[in-house]
Amino acid sequence: MKNYEEILTDAGIEIPADKKDTIKKAMGENYKTVEDYNKASSARDKYKKDLEDVQTKLDGFKDIDVEDLKNQIATLTTDLNNEKTARAAEAKKAEIEKTVGTFLSGKKFVNALTEKSIKNSLIEELDKDSAKGKSIEDIFNGLITGEDGKQMENILADDVGSGKKAHFTTAFKGSGTGGTLTKDDFKKMSLDERIKLKTKDPELYKTLS
Template sequence: MQNIEAILKQFGLEVPKEQSEDFRKVFHENYKTVKDYEKVESDRDKWKGQAETAEETLKRFDGVDLETMQAELDTWKQKAETAENDYKQKIYDRDFSDALKTEMESIKFSSEAAKKAVMTEIKESGLKLKDGKILGLSDLIGQIKERDASAFVDEQSEKAKQQAARFTTPGTGRSTGGTGIMTKDDIMKIKDPSERQAAIAQNLNLFGKGE
């Protein structure tokens, strides 16, 4: 784009050099280029459009009770918070149940009903889950065992029964004289004290008083 001095020169008009600076100053103070006017016009149209949009938006609020609107906004905000908290609680409950199920796999219960009752009590106890572990679970299970031992399998008693069964069942590999029934001598030859006591308990008839 040509400046004003070049345009004037095309028409045979020339500003003296000593007045050139003053001429440019006066010119720019009083006139704008087409580009300047186009920018102003563009800015005017943009702000005009925004003003019209704002006016249309405000028209939609005509007759609206602002207090009612605020109350509705607060209600929806509360509903959103409640939904978010419910979601977090469901995730927590799921993780708690998974952790509890894993812990219960190592415990023997007397029945499935007993297991469900114990798990329900644990869930309702208020114990907290942290890093995949249920805090205070061992202590609570210990308290439940003291209060209701029948809900659990007595592992020591169970072990003794299993060991005793080994000595009264044919084909155990122990010497029973070929009859499948242990004799007093067979029992006394058992080296493991716990096994020997279990065998004695199963064959008390072989051990009279004073023997």
Template sequence: MKNIYEILSGLNLEIPEGKKSDFEKDLFANYKTVADYDKQVGKVAQLTDQLKSTTDGLKAFEGVDVNELKGRIIKLQGDLARQESDYQAKIADMAFESLLSSAVTAAKGRDAKAVCSMLDIDALKNSKNQEADIRAAMDQLKKDKSYLFEADRTPPPYAAGTGTQKMTGAVTKESFARMGYRERLELKQNNPKLYEQVKE
């Protein structure tokens, strides 16, 4: 690319050496190179594209009532907050029901619905310490209405050796009547004929 002095020289124009600095000063203050010009054209094209896309984006809002849009946004935010609240309440209810069901089972309640109908469910739900309060309510209900719960029975003591003694001597109908299940089974396996005689 030719510089300005080459262009002027090609046109038979010469700038004296003493005037070159003033000439350059005026030239660069008022005129731009093609490269600078192209750069500025590129910036203008980019800004034009941005303006067009912004204008197109704004066209989507033509005819939209801003106040109505704000109202819809507020309504949607309220709906979301309500759904979140409902969701949290359902989770809390599920946790409470699980806790209550476990407590009824642990207390050996005969019928969970009958037991729960005797409790102040709302007070227990709103309790700060649900687990302890449910347990206390269950213990009190067990005292007041014991028929709703299975009795805590102690199993009979184990009688060691029952029905395992070997019979000595002859087996009679009387001794057969005193035999346990295992002894009778052993007699049947070892002496089926005698078993048939004494069992009648």
């Protein structure tokens, strides 16, 4: 492809040497070569096609409810977070149960009911924020220690046959003579209270039940 100087020379027109720079500058500012034109046209065609592609994609979203889509995303995000929280809670519970099981494996209880009650109470206490900084031994001792600071009887098998009578807290104070428990008092007890009563005084529990 010939440039403008070659074209003018072929036509018998000679550009004065002192005018070449001026003409070259003017030609560059006002005219483009075929190559430059083709490049510009190609870029323009590409932009046009890209715009049409984007418009086509946007047209595909015309019938979509954007607000509903946002709500679905929010719901899924919440469900995912809840699932993560639930899994973390389950993992924590499983770890606590394993720890309690290992700890209690070396303990001998008077019966399975007592062991189950203590185990559940220990798991519950370890899952509380108040358990931070405490050892499982400390929490266990707190569960089997009465208000008088002494270990409650009829919980661990070592206490059986000691001849000592269990001490009751005011929670077991009945309406009978001298504050003794009656069968009516027993009927009003919750399951947890009955378990505690059976743990502390199996004979009284048997009589009232």
